[in-house]
Amino acid sequence: xxxxxxxxxxxxxxxxxxxxxxxxxxxxxxxxxxxxxxxxxxxxxxxxxxxxxxxxxxxxxxxxxxxxxxxxxxxxxxxxxxxxxxxxxxxxxxxxxxxxxxxxxxxxxxxxxxxxxxxxxxxxxxxxxxxxxxxxxxxxxxxxxxxxxxxxxxxxxxxxxxxxxxxxxxxxxxxxxxxxxxxxxxxxxxxxxxxxxxxxxxxxxxxxxxxxxxxxxxxxxxxxxxxxxxxxxxxxxxxxxxxxxxxxxxxxxxxxxxxxxxxxxxxxxxxxxxxxxxxxxxxxx
Numbered sequence: 001x002x003x004x005x006x007x008x009x010x011x012x013x014x015x016x017x018x019x020x021x022x023x024x025x026x027x028x029x030x031x032x033x034x035x036x037x038x039x040x041x042x043x044x045x046x047x048x049x050x051x052x053x054x055x056x057x058x059x060x061x062x063x064x065x066x067x068x069x070x071x072x073x074x075x076x077x078x079x080x081x082x083x084x085x086x087x088x089x090x091x092x093x094x095x096x097x098x099x100x101x102x103x104x105x106x107x108x109x110x111x112x113x114x115x116x117x118x119x120x121x122x123x124x125x126x127x128x129x130x131x132x133x134x135x136x137x138x139x140x141x142x143x144x145x146x147x148x149x150x151x152x153x154x155x156x157x158x159x160x161x162x163x164x165x166x167x168x169x170x171x172x173x174x175x176x177x178x179x180x181x182x183x184x185x186x187x188x189x190x191x192x193x194x195x196x197x198x199x200x201x202x203x204x205x206x207x208x209x210x211x212x213x214x215x216x217x218x219x220x221x222x223x224x225x226x227x228x229x230x231x232x233x234x235x236x237x238x239x240x241x242x243x244x245x246x247x248x249x250x251x252x253x254x255x256x257x258x259x260x261x262x263x264x265x266x267x268x269x270x271x272x273x274x275x276x277x278x279x280x281x282x283x284x285x
Contacts, residue, residue, distance in 0.1 A: 018063065019081060021260065023048065024056050028074065031064065032082040036071035047125040048255065052194060055258035114244065115251040115261065120204070124197040124255065134200040137207065138174070142167050144210035148217035152206060154274055155242045157213050170206065177249065177271060178202045184267045185257045193256035201252025205245045212241045246272035 019025055023046065030045055031037060037045070043053055057064060063078035074082065123133040145152060151160035151169035154177065160166045178199045185193050216234075219225045227233045250268035254261040 015063075015077075015081060018059055019085065021056070021059075023052070023258070024060055025085070027056060027060060027064065027072075028078060028082050028085075031072060031074045032079065036067055036069075036073040038071050042072060043125070047121040048258075052197070052255060052258040055191060059258075115247045117251045117255055117261070120201050120252055120255045123204075124194075124200050127196065130196045130200040134196075134203050137200070137203040138170070141203065141206045141210040142170055144207075144214040145170060148213040150213045150217075152209065154271060155206070155209050155245045156238065157209060174199070174203055174206065177205070180271060181249065181253050181267055184270070185253060185259065185264070188266070189257070189259055189263055191257045191259055193253060195256075198252060198256035201256055202249060204252065205249040208241045208244045208248070209238075212238065242272055 019028070026046060027042065030042065039053075046053065048056075057072065060078075063075060063081060064072055065075050065078075067073050122129075124130045141152075145157065145160070146163055146166050149160055149166075150157040151166050152173045153169065154173050160169070178195070181202060182193055182195060182198055185191050216225070216228065219228065228237065246268035247265075249271065250261055250264040253259065253264035253267055257264070
């Protein structure tokens, strides 16, 4: 029996849609290789938050079930899905190995830096890690913006008259981005992200802008701004950094909600456009 012959137990089109997600395939793989697992063990192995894991397990209905001891296990359909996918993956891997170039590894590294979902999953895999990550990242952001004497306005910045405003603007921007992301996921995709995971992940999206403000301040101090002293080159650089922040935010929403990043990019782009509008209204330092 192939995936396309499962219509009596589960619609084949739905099967293909369900398994087309790396985290759900990882769940199937874990249960196939390790046998039934508890919620705690699954969460630890996957390094994902409660909301995201609930979403994926609900999606895997008829493929994953819970036994009498409340452990998760594959159904007969799930076992067949795993065998079929493993067979196909082995054949494709053997074919690709003849043609793959070393640059694929480099591309993977770049992708993980630009949109580090693996890092975010590890950073938010539990309440303690989420809170610790939030505090550490927030401390770095506030320290960077305080050093450069700016306040954050979403993903852009302007001169700050005091440390209190610097800290307050970051907290306000973080809460705004988190709440907009949470509400947008709920309204657009009917999926509620795990709030603490989303808050901690969103904090990471402010690091590129905070880092840029620090770099600009340092270059200005040593008289090495060069072309960045002109408004147009500086604006271009800031827009690129804002795009990176939007990608980081999209990755965080994806981790917190279980949604594919192709969907969460919509939310990131909306906030990016808002930031760009603010940039052209207030300018940059």
